[in-house]
Amino acid sequence: MLFLTRLYHTCHSHADKIALEFIEPGQSRPLSYGQLEAAVQQTMAYLQLLGVEPGDRVALQLAKGLPFILLHLATMRLGAVSLPLNPAYPPGELTYFLSDSAAKLFFCEAGAAARLNPADLPELAQTVLVDSAAPPEFAALTNSAAPAAAPPPLPGDPDRTALMIYTSGTTGRPKGAEITHGNLTANLDALHAAWGWQPDDILLHVLPIFHVHGLVVALHGALHAAATALLLPGFEAGATLAALVNRRCTVFMGVPTIHTRLVQFPGAAEFDLSHMRLLTSGSDRLPDDIFFKFRELFGHTLLERYGMTETGMNLSNPLHGERRVGSVGLPLPGVEARVVDPETETELPDGQVGEVQIRGPHVFKGYWRQPDKTAAAFTAAGWLRTGDLGLRSADGYFTLKGRSKDLIISGGLNIYPPEVELVLAEHPAVAASAVIGCPDSEWGERVTAVIVLKPGGAPAAGEIIRYCRDRLAGYKTPKTVIFVESLPRNALGKVQKAELRAALCGS
Numbered sequence: 008m009l010f011l012t013r014l015y016h017t018c019h020s021h022a023d024k025i026a027l028e029f030i031e032p033g034q035s036r037p038l039s040y041g042q043l044e045a046a047v048q049q050t051m052a053y054l055q056l057l058g059v060e061p062g063d064r065v066a067l068q069l070a071k072g073l074p075f076i077l078l079h080l081a082t083m084r085l086g087a088v089s090l091p092l093n094p095a096y097p098p099g100e101l102t103y104f105l106s107d108s109a110a111k112l113f114f115c116e117a118g119a120a121a122r123l124n125p126a127d128l129p130e131l132a133q134t135v136l137v138d139s140a141a142p143p144e145f146a147a148l149t150n151s152a153a154p155a156a157a158p159p160p161l162p163g164d165p166d167r168t169a170l171m172i173y174t175s176g177t178t179g180r181p182k183g184a185e186i187t188h189g190n191l192t193a194n195l196d197a198l199h200a201a202w203g204w205q206p207d208d209i210l211l212h213v214l215p216i217f218h219v220h221g222l223v224v225a226l227h228g229a230l231h232a233a234a235t236a237l238l239l240p241g242f243e244a245g246a247t248l249a250a251l252v253n254r255r256c257t258v259f260m261g262v263p264t265i266h267t268r269l270v271q272f273p274g275a276a277e278f279d280l281s282h283m284r285l286l287t288s289g290s291d292r293l294p295d296d297i298f299f300k301f302r303e304l305f306g307h308t309l310l311e312r313y314g315m316t317e318t319g320m321n322l323s324n325p326l327h328g329e330r331r332v333g334s335v336g337l338p339l340p341g342v343e344a345r346v347v348d349p350e351t352e353t354e355l356p357d358g359q360v361g362e363v364q365i366r367g368p369h370v371f372k373g374y375w376r377q378p379d380k381t382a383a384a385f386t387a388a389g390w391l392r393t394g395d396l397g398l399r400s401a402d403g404y405f406t407l408k409g410r411s412k413d414l415i416i417s418g419g420l421n422i423y424p425p426e427v428e429l430v431l432a433e434h435p436a437v438a439a440s441a442v443i444g445c446p447d448s449e450w451g452e453r454v455t456a457v458i459v460l461k462p463g464g465a466p467a468a469g470e471i472i473r474y475c476r477d478r479l480a481g482y483k484t485p486k487t488v489i490f491v492e493s494l495p496r497n498a499l500g501k502v503q504k505a506e507l508r509a510a511l512c513g514s
């Protein structure tokens with residue numbers, strides 16, 4: 008049964024159960040499954056009033072709150088495509104996403120709209136301002152539509168795109184990954200079985216909801232199980248530990264930076280998490296010392312798993328059985344995974360490092376209006392080339408060993424160096440640049456810009472950082488700038504980043 012169909016039935020069978028509860032300083036706003044369905048239906052009527060039709064893209068650049076979730080679910084229920092966008096994207100990046108996707112509607116925070124120049128949004132039919140901090144105002148907005156006598160039929164085509172999330176690439180601009188209703192459902196069913204989701208689970212949700220991790224794995228995961236999701240607006244270690252204990256949460260999902268901050272929180276060991284049943288880690292490799300420290304402090308072995316925007320979750324350590332340090336575990340139910348020689352694409356024997364390739368019903372449909380890039384992402388036999396390097400051990404556990412792509416992961420977020428290098432290239436004092444990730448105990452990797460200046464140019468590192476900050480989302484902005492006389496290049500003129508990392512990352 009498709010995810011939205013199952014959710015529809017849950018909203019009737021568990022009408023009085025709390026589906027979502029927003030916990031913010033000084034207030035708590037619970038919403039039952041019955042109320043969720045009523046609000047989604049009203050939001051559908053509102054979107055229809057605005058002219059949304061099946062297939063339309065509806066862009067959501069909203070804070071983590073009820074308006075986002077209602078618009079997201081209502082959009083997908085209408086057969087349209089939900090397009091979540093990071094609220095941190097500055098206008099320049101945003102304009103690209105809106106025009107590339109040809110979004111019909113763009114929902115953005117009232118406070119952020121002043122930064123946008125309508126002339127930059129030529130293809131945009133309509134911008135709707137929302138104050139996510141004031142859900143009653145959003146309810147008043149959606150109530151402007153007469154409620155439908157009967158809700159439109161649930162989307163029944165598993166191959167219809169439900170969700171589009173932009174991912175960057177090593178070349179060119181970011182691409183919209185089209186994720187279908189069938190993809191979402193296949194992955195949720197697999198996670199449901201593998202992680203033992205139950206209706207009495209209480210998830211503490213601290214992640215952003217514009218990525219697959221926070222939106223699909225965590226939020227959809229809880230809804231798929233008729234469980235309760237308690238949502239904090241963001242992650243803060245003290246508030247998270249207090250909520251895990253006080254609200255008797257059973258499930259928690261984080262990225263390594265989050266787990267690092269939890270174990271480093273003063274007095275962390277005094278928080279008794281013994282009632283919890285599942286704490287997961289993903290989006291980046293979990294450092295071994297944090298794996299062990301977490302177990303020592305909290306008595307829980309983090310369950311590490313591996314996924315990507317294009318697929319959702321692929322591999323996971325087991326709920327029952329060995330959770331192996333440094334490993335991302337075994338293929339989830341219905342997922343095929345193999346390791347191939349990147350040159351010949353023939354399968355490698357266990358223990359040898361090659362490219363990890365994935366196949367299964369959870370794998371995305373393709374990149375929006377990019378047939379060439381879609382074709383390049385798959386082998387003839389339908390395996391997705393992940394660009395991640397890894398090996399499979401004789402007992403089937405996978406271990407990741409790096410990336411074949413030029414990619415930095417910081418705090419669980421992917422940053423493609425060319426995007427930052429393009430911005431740096433426009434700075435009047437920069438002759439050449441190379442952006443690398445240096446190991447960092449908190450972020451995993453730290454975005455570091457290595458810059459050759461033009462003769463006479465002498466900007467301070469802080470000025471370069473501010474320049475990037477105005478043009479890029481905060482997490483992509485270099486945290487360190489290093490000026491050099493020249494960049495090491497090979498015979499073809501390509502910058503040798505491994506050499507730069509070896510020479511500069513310690514400094």
Ligand code: MCA
Pocket residue numbers: 213214215218219220221241242262264265289290291313314315316319417418419420421450476480481482483484
């Ligand atoms: C915030 N900053 C960052 C990051 N986050 N810099 C580098 N990397 C980051 N991830 C910047 C802020 O813009 C700010 O800069 C400065 O760092 C300090 O921010 P701080 O308040 O400390 O950050 P935070 O708000 O506490 O956020 C840290 C965080 C967050 C909680 C680790 O980044 C986070 O929630 N990460 C999870 C990401 C995630 O869900 N990834 C899943 C995608 P300034 O002061 O200049 O503004 S991958 C995925 O979905 C696949 C499918 C998968 O497998 O999971």
